[in-house]
Amino acid sequence: MTTDYLEDLLRSLDPGFNDPAQANLTHEDEVWLIVTRSLEEARPRRRVHRYELVGSVGTAVTATAVLIATLGGTTTSALAATLHAAASADSHAARLPRLAAGKFYYQDSQVSLTCNVTSPSMPAGDAPITYIANGTMQSWTTVGGAGKVVLTPSRINGNGSHFATAEDEARWVAAGEPFIPCALINQSNQLGGNPANADHDGSLGGYSSTVSGYGGFGLSLAMTSETTLLSSATSINDLPSSPAAISSLLANGQINPNGSVSVSPQACPIQDESTSASVGCTPSEQLEVMEQLIQLPDASAKLGSALYQVLANLPGATLLGPVTTEGVAGAAVSVPQGDNEAFEVVLNSTTGALISCSELLTQNGVTSSIATVTYGSVQVVDGSGSTPASASNS
């Protein structure tokens, strides 16, 4: 691929926003009003000082250390004790099976996404069509963390995928069955839907549609089957096993979403307005990294007990009462994301194995899943791409 072509492709990714409605270009006068109101007030802007941020992060780390210490003590709540038991069990009962030379760990997980779809063929002002897309996520990894993750979305209404309501499906049909970005349409693993949505020369042509509500977990279950290669050079192998040490690195921005550890902050440096200094990650940024770490194929078994404790002690984390997922008793940790979203992890109370991760959205008092990954047990297979004769949930 030539440099010119690469650069052309990069430019093609630009959303552009030349459409005034998309780019809010029509808001010029409205924004000017906001600006001028602020100018009249003429209040000096509060500057963010570096020491304040360092203090905040330091406080978070200290609080984390204290909480981690109390998790193992006798003063913890019953729920914290349950979590701690699950986390402790993880390091004993749910550790990875031994792996002979040439063998791979294999995990088969189920992914479910809620997609809200609109298309130009729908009547103007219509609410998005809601579609629940199920897919599979398979991982093959070596002891060192190398391997691959394969995401496979399902065809329309396949593998339990479905429209939220019969009305949603009827509206989709009435709109000419527009493309649903988080579902495959045909068996050849190709972008599909109404053929009018794509040009015959293979480009997107005049197609336009949006889906919102999912982009998390570092995974994109959309359009086509997708393979992500894992490298042992960027795995969790360098992470310390102590929750306090992980918390410290995490707060300092040294832990990257792929689990690798950087000498200096890389993951989410906070830029001070006045100095552009890098001072680490905010709690919400730490949560974002933790989401990725926990879901790495080998993380639960290798570092689960430590990671769960770090997660449980992020600001706002709540330990939820015994939950049952597909007949398996679990303990759950929920951490808020912004005002109306939460990340929830469910652990097997007996083995500590990761049962599921969810992103939840609360609107008008109703909480629903945006995305959920339900993990199967880790098994040993002969090679990358091989599957065991049967797979069962832990």
Added chain:
Amino acid sequence: MKRRHPRQIRQDEELRRRFEEFYRQHFAALSRYVSRRLPPESHDEVVAAAFVIAWKKFSDVDSPTLPWLYRIASFEVSNERRRLGREPRMVALWDISPTDKSPLADIFDISSAYAQLSEGDREVLRLIFWEDLERTEAAEVLGCSVNTLNVRVHRALERLRGAIARVDAGSRSSHHVEPKEE
């Protein structure tokens, strides 16, 4: 109450007039800059906040430029992302230009590869290839030297090439990738 001298009033009015001119000249560009990085609901507030900061610094700058404004806006974008708790959670097909005529497979590959880059790499590429800034201008936005910027662009493109190769290899042989045993 302290009264302002008429000359001071005239200077303030002239400054205000110049600022509004600056605003009208650069609103569209800043609007796109913010729209590329944040969900639509954050647009007005963030664009306004950037211009308010710009106003407060306006009289101290000899010739305010768009890269100078982008640099101010970059902090507001960072603040908004922290306020939102994370980067905007959107998967949008309009992220791909509807007028693009590149092969679909290549667009998917580069889209997947781009998503694998660090935010720092993505920002460098956005400034050069989306905001279409000169290297000196992009360096000003990022607060680094042109040499540093050149190195960052080079490395970001190399990492993008590597990511494309991995994506491409994966999509061509999803069942034949054999990572070396450690």
